[in-house]
Amino acid sequence: MLQTEVYQADKRTLRMRKWHRTRKLMRKNWVLYLFLLPAVLYIGVFHYAPMYGVQLAFKDFSPSLGVWGSPYVGMKYFNMFFKSPRFKMLLVNTIVVSAYNLLLGFPAPVILALLLHYTPNIYLKKFAQTVTYAPHFISTVVLVGMLNIFLSPSSGFVNSIIKALGLQPIYFFGEAGWFRHVYVWSDVWQNAGWGSIIYMAALTGVSPELHEAAIIDGATKLQRIWHIDIPTIMSTMIILLIMSLSNIMSVGFEKAYLMQTSLNLTTSEVISTYTYKVGLMQAEYSYSTAIGLFNNVINFTLLIVVNWVARRASGSSLWEGGIEDEKTEGKNRPYTYK
DSSP: OHHHHHHHHHHHHHHHHHHHHHHHHHHHTHHHHHHHHHHHHHHIIIIIGGGGGGGGGGBOOOTTTHHHHSOBOTTHHHHHHHTSTTHHHHHHHHHHHHHHHHHHHTHHHHHHHHHHHTOOOHHHHHHHHHHHHGGGGSOHHHHHHHHHHHTOTTTOHHHHHHHHTTOOOOOTTTOHHHHHHHHHHHHHHHHHHHHHHHHHHHHTTSOHHHHHHHHHTTOOHHHHIIIIIHHHHHHHHHHHHHHHHTTTTOOOHHHHHHHOOTTSHHHHOOHHHHHHIIIIISOOHHHHHHHHHHHHHHHHHHHHHHHHHHHHHHSOOSSOSOHHHHHHHHHHSOOOOO
16 A cells, blocks of 8 residues: 555656656747747647537538537438448448558658668769659649550550550559559659658668678678668658558548549549548538548547557557656656655
8 A cells, every 4th residue: 555655656756857847848948839839820720620520420410500500410420321332332442542552652662762872872862862752742633644644545655565565555544453553553653752751861870880890790781771770760660650550541532533433433432532522512511521530530549559559569659758658767766765
């Protein structure tokens, strides 16, 4: 009993010390917090304030009655979505496209960053960086337009090569089986270079002495990458993997919608495009809000679970300095009795 009371008192002391330390840092670095204020206001106004509309998912919303005046219907629209014949198709399409994109899109920036990091020619390195970074700045509308031109069955250069080989041209946007491949590979091409910047920055933190010692011991370049570089950037990789897995239910609306045709809807219709069509085109605001809320709850749950697993497995997580750290700090520091 006495030991429990001492532990609780020590825990409160740790929290007080942490709070005083935080206040001291805020007074010392108030200018930095002042610069942070616009970002906090932006997130509060444009991300948290709209959460007021979440209640539409539980009401039969009518513009004439307003949010508060609309009748409460509970889980009606959630049940409607779960029983919808489109539910399974939407869920499968969303998960498959996201998982496919994660499978290719996550390792691509890591591999590219390692290749650029070990490029000896500085001019070749800068040229490669420029070429790989540039696609990120192409808008989604322009990108899909480029894909339509390049993959056109009549005049696209890809089909020109296919026809030159004596094969039949492929209507990439008209065949449902090709949608996922075109979507994912074009996304990798567009974002791999930009995503490699974070890993390039992390690789600069690798100690040169480690590589020098490994070279003296006869390690090959591949061995140095595997045993030195990868472990060094592992914490960065884990954090980005957590963020990617937490968005497994989020497929970019703009690109998927622009790539849709009546012939590929069986694979291109995902939750985000269906929400847009139901909410804005059919004016079913409560139904679309329920679908969007379901999607966000799944993403948030995945974020919490994956973050917890990553912290238990590797010690890396999105939130550092939590309760577990305080417990560890309390265990490592001896108790003092007065």
